[in-house]
Amino acid sequence: MSDHAIFARLRALLGTSGVERDADGLPCATPDTADALSLVCRLAHEEGWKIRIEGRGTWLPSDAPADLAVSSRGLDQVVSVSPADLVATVQAGATLDSVRRRLAEEGMWLALDPPGRPERSVGSIIATATAGPLRQGFGPVRDHVLGCTVATGDGRLVKAGGRVVKNVAGYDLTKLHVGGFGGFGIIAEVHLRLRALPRADVTLLARGPRDTLTSAARDLIAARLLPGALELLSPALAAEADWILAARFVGTDAAVQADVRRLSSLGELPWQPVPTDRTAAFWSMVSRGSLGGPITLRLGVLGDGIDDSIDLLSHDLDEGLVAAGAGAGMIRWTGNAPVEQLRAVRRAGAAREIPMTLERAPWALRRALGHFGAYREGVGQLVGRLRDSFDPRQCLSVALEAGND
């Protein structure tokens, strides 16, 4: 079907304001309800059209080959915030920034600080499971999502999970969509787990050689300190001469003061507090650091493997922009590299039992490598069948594995 015909069909479905042309001239649907989103998917499924999931276009490049794009810009509402229940319902296209501001008005907080810009959509953060430094104290993205409404590739609207903190009714389909890169459907709306806005939020920095900092980080964790974030930053990312270890303590005044006192008593490193009025800017700099190159990947690495894994990255790629959760089991690298070198990292990682996820890259690389790629035996088959069940005609243009269209 011609491009014009697709445009016209979408207009008939969503009205003139619900379709536009994106920068490449591709018809771009901007549904403003979950139902409308599912109708677009249903139509694409019936016609066999490929869908590029665009979100707000602030994380993955909008370059997947497709017959139409679906943007979440029309789904940008914070539907409800229940401070007493510590739950918010948010549409996928709402920006992190707008959600944060709205929550702060109610004394609430979402303990997520993903890489990228504050205009990132909540849907993109969840679909790519890109947790930031706060993962150390508050867990990965999956721990913050109580439920979600998803339009499947064949246009069904599936409502997984719920709005309560504890819920074991039925299978936990939400987990499939958190970090599923849209391969199992397009997220329309999510229920998020909130916390009370922390009374105290203190960040301290230590500078020095990398191995000194990683060893100090391990000692800090072993001393049972409870940092909200404990992030090792490469000189390039921190725009400094040396590596930086950033410790962030969030919580009640009493808990934060206790941790800061304990930190000073460890005495290994000269810790310098970041002035309160510059804390937000510092962490925003860390988040934006991951946009300093066209490719971002993460490795699953525990504290004792961080040095080796950064060596591996430095050897196969370059030292680049590295942010490593010193206790949280993850290293994030941003930079540029040809596909062969990225393959080498994934192979070397797999040999060490280290999973590598391609979080952000141009389509050619995503297609060549896949977001995941190195499945264990039997897993690839399960993932393939799961995709078939959510997107039987493979309308969603998402490269979970290498070579997938």
Next chain:
Amino acid sequence: MKPELIEALGRIVGPRWLRHRRAELATYTMDGLPTRESYPGVVVMPKTAGEVCEVVRLLHLVDVPFVARGAGTGLSGGAVADPDAVLIALGRMNRILQVDPCRRRARVEPGVVNARLSEATAPHGLQYVPDPSSQAACTVGGNVAENAGGPHCLKYGVTTNHIVELEVVLPDGSTTRLGSRQGEPWGPDLVGLFVGSEGMFGIATEITVRLEPLPESVRTMLADFSTVRAASQAVSAIIAAGIVPAALEMMDRACVAAVEASIYAAGYPTDAAAVLLVELDGQTDAVEAEAKTVVSLLQERGARTVRSASTPADRARLWQGRKKAFGAMGRIAPDLAVQDAVVPRSALPDIMDRIEEIRLSYGLTISNVFHAGDGNLHPNISFDRRDPNVAGRVHDACRDIMAACVAAGGSITGEHGVGSDKIDYMPSIFDAETLGAMRAVRRVFDPAERANPGKVIPLHACREWRAARGVR
């Protein structure tokens, strides 16, 4: 069950570890749910993952269903098998394979008893946090299947937040590993999908869990209130103050009365409408300071008395009544329907009023004990199932309680699972499309639907079934 199959299963696990005579099977006819009883066709007790794999592969070849079972403490009928199915009892797979204190991980077999794991990690200053009330008996494998919770999940999360890697035997007998030791998946989050799948996606034969440091200091406080509403408001005030207690548990008057009349008497004030247990943990200085705040919040919200304990013995005494509440209720009547539902926390006072109305209208005894911090209720109905007049009332009261929780924006189960007990309520919270999607995911793991058949998903309510029958 065909004799040839029984014989072949015996060859795999050894005849000593197979039960097929009716008297032997009686032990396995129920789990913790008193209202469902069924004799399995045969019970096998494998000792290794290899044996599980062989058993499941054989059952795949002969197209016979199976049900995995841990300690049988589940409360939703999930570990009960029909006569045409093989019950695979995993209690013999009870080895703690590795404790890695440096990386804060432990690798265990599914039959390891929950409390034993924390005992084994305590010398390293570490704990496995999820602590269901049955932790002295229930197994980690069963916890994975049900995504079990417990009082300390308010701060630390439920089972799914603590499982990083699984070795699983799929219903066709193949083995695969999901997740990674680090907690970062090798693909989509199949560990998250598997946990809580109630034994319908396969059998976990090896489980790697995340361990948390034992807190330096713990303070337990017990406050009593003259109304449930005041106690609920105290809970909200604590959370709004930015304090995340390790546990926030409430018991109502009936529950306190049952506890205090039993050998588990903990000195709870029997004239109180609600007793609230608040536990704080963390660094000593922080716990002391937060405890002061909590005490004043409790008093401001109308606590009549506040007791506080920080030594293990004193804390254990405050906790005893809560931990043994279900046991204490055994004195009231021979059977106890331990119900489980969730509401948004702000709906707690209203839902308690509604449960009281339901209790009165059916003339039943209901004691409430619940995880107030996360709105997870356990209205427990004491009854005697030999009384033909009571079973129907218990069923109807449960149905009404579930309906009230769903209407309040909650869920039909917070930690016990759906099993067979709650299957009829599933359409009240999930539409046909979503139930259909769940079934489709199940069929990815188990195309023939032989693993724990007949649980969780009411097939008649799934979209494809409705479409086929022209139901709207």
